[in-house]
Amino acid sequence: MTSPGEATALIVGVTSHRDLEAAQVPVLRARLLAVLTELRSQFPALSLVVLSPLAEGGDRLAAEVALEQGARLIVPLPMPADMYAEDFPSPASREQFERLLAQADVVELPVPSADLEELRKPGPLRDRQYLRTGLYIANHCHVLLALWDGSDTGGTGGTAQIVQYYLGGPLPGARRARDRLRQMLAGDDDSLVLHLPARRGKPIDGPLAPGQPVDSGQLDEEPAWVTSSGRRSLAAGMPPEYRRIFERMQTFEHDRRDAADAIPADWPPDPAEHALHVADAMAVRFQHRIGWSMRAIHVLAVLMGLAFLLYADLGAPDWMLWIFLSFFVTGLVIAIVAHRRDWHRKYIDYRALAEGLRVQTFWRLAGLTMAGDPEFAHDNFMQKQDVELGWIRNVMRQVGLMPRPQIDDAAQAVDAVVEAWVGGPGQSGQLAYYERKATLRERHHLRTKALGKVCLWASIGISLFLALFHGGLEDLTRKLLVTVMGALSLIAAVREAYAYRKADKELVKQYRFMHRIYRNARMALDAAESTQERREILCALGEAALDEHAEWALMHRDRPIEHGRP
Secondary structure, eight states, X not given: OOSTTOOOEEEEEEEEOSSBOGGGHHHHHHHHHHHHHHHHHHOTTSEEEEEOXXXXXXXXXXXXXXXXXXXXXXXXXXXXXXXXXXXXXXXXXXXXXXXXXXXXXXXXXXXXXXXXXXXXXXXXXXXXXXXXXXXXXXXXXXEEEEEEOOOSOOOTTOHHHHHHHHTTOOOTTSSOHHHHHHHHHHTOOOOOEEEEEOOBXXXXXXXXXXXXXXXXXXXXXXXXXXXXXXXXXXXXXXXXXXXXXXXXHHHHHXXXXXXXXXXXXXXXXXXXXXXXXXXXXXXXXXXXXXXXXXXXXXXHHHHHHHHHHHHHHSOOOTXXXXXXXXXXXXXXXXXXXXXXXXXXXXXXXXXXXHHHHHHHHHHHHTTOOBTTBOOOGGGXXXXXXXXXXXXXXXXXXXXXXXXXXXXXXXXXXXXXXXXXXXXXXXXXHHHHHHHHHHHXXXXXXXXXXXXXXXXXXXXXXXXXXXXXXXGGSOHHHHHHHHHHHHHHHHHHHHHHHHHHHHTHHXXXXXHHHHHHHHHHHHHHHHHXXXXXXXXXXXXXXXXXXXXXXXXXXXXXXXXXXXXXXX
C-alpha cells in the first residue's frame, strides 16, 4: 500500500559488507536468486520490495538480483546522491551506482543544510548518517537480509551493529534500547534475519555479470534464519510463527482486493490516509459479519431453550425435538462458517491495524519524528500479543516508507491534526467518538442489567404465586408458569452471555478512559505555547492510544464465537 490500490508488500532489507571477496560472488548471487524466488512463490499475493542503500558489495548485488526478478527497489540515501557517489572512487563503481539508482525509488534521509559541507569529509557526522541509513532499513523491513561474515567487529553502522540492533540489542543513540531489550526478553519480537554467510576480502571493481566465471567461490557455512531466540537452517524452512506473519499479510491482501469495489474513489489521495481508510472499511465489514453471527447464535440459543421447555414442561409433540435440533444445527453452521472464514480474528486484527494507522497517519501529518530518527507507530504496537500479530506492524512499516507530506506551515499542520484527530466534545474527532461510544455501551450495559432484574423479580413473583396458590391451580397452569420461569431465566442468561461476548461492561470503562485522555489532551493542546510542545503532546497521546488499542484487541481475542457456549 505504498500508493492507493497498491498491493501489500513483503519488504526485504539488505545489510552487507562492502568488501565482499570477488570469488564468492557467483555463489552469493545464486543464493540470493533462490531466496527471492522462494519468497515470491510462497507468498505470491505480496509484492516484493527490496530496501538497499546501494553501497558497494552485497547491497548492490542484492539490488541487481531483485531488479532481475521484477522486484521494486527502494534506496534510502544517507546524503544527496552526488555526495554519496564520492564514496565510490572508481568510474565502474559510480556507473553501477547511477544505473541502479535510476531504476529505484529514492528516499533521501534528512540532513540539516548547515551540515552538508561537513558531510563531504569522513568523520562522526558522516558515520552517523550511515548509521541512520542502517536503522531506517532495520525499522522498515520485514526480513533483514544480511550478507555477513558473522563477526562482531565493525565500525559505526556496520553490518554487525545493524543485525544486533534488529534482533533486539541496544545500539548507542538509536531509539530506546530498553524497549528493544524488553521485546527480546519477552520472546515476542517479530524480527527475522536471513543470514547469508559472506567472506570479506579484496572486492571486485564494478558489477559481476551473471554467470561470469571466477575461482574458488565456495562458502563453508550454510545460510540460516536467525531470530532473537535462535538460529534455524534455511533448508529447514522459515520458522512457523514467522511464516504465519506473512500468511496473515497475504490474507489481508486478498481481503483488500475483495473490498476494493467498496472503496470510494474520492477518498484522500495521500497513500497513508488512504491505507487508514481501507483498513477501517475492512474492519467495519468484518465487524458487521461478526455482529450478525453473534446475534444470530444467541437468538437461536434462546429459541433452542424455549423449544426444549415446551417439550419437557408442556408436553409438546415429538416434532418439537426436530425444531430444537434445527435451531442447534443452524447455529452450528453459522459458527463453523464464521470460524473457517476467520471473521472474529479478522475483525480484531483489522480494527487494531486501522487504529495503529490512525496514530501513524496523524503523526506524519503533524511532521512528528521521535529522537531525531525516522520512527513510526509500529515500533512497539501490539508487542504484548503473540508474534504472528507482527503482520500488523509489517503493514505499518510499509506505510512508514511512504513519502512524508510536505509541510509548509508547521503550526497550521498541527492545528489541522488536532481538529481532525482529537476534535471537540460532541463535535468531531476521537473526542466525540469516545464520548458517543461510551454512552452507547453504557446504555447497552444498563439494558442488560435491567433485563436481568426484571427476569429475576418476575421469576421470584411467579415462585411466590406458585407457593401461595399451588393447590388451587390447574396442572396446565402450573406447568405454564414453570415454563415461563425457565424462559425468563434463559433470556436473562443469554442476554448476559451476549453482553459478555461484546464486552459491554469493560468497554464502558475503556471508552470513558479514552475519552478522558483525549479531553485532557485537548485541554493541554489548547494551552500549549509552541508548536513543538503540541507535537510532544500528540506523541504522548498516540502512545497512550496504541496501548489502549492493544488492550482492546487482547480482551476481544479471548471472547470468540463458540456455539453451545454463548
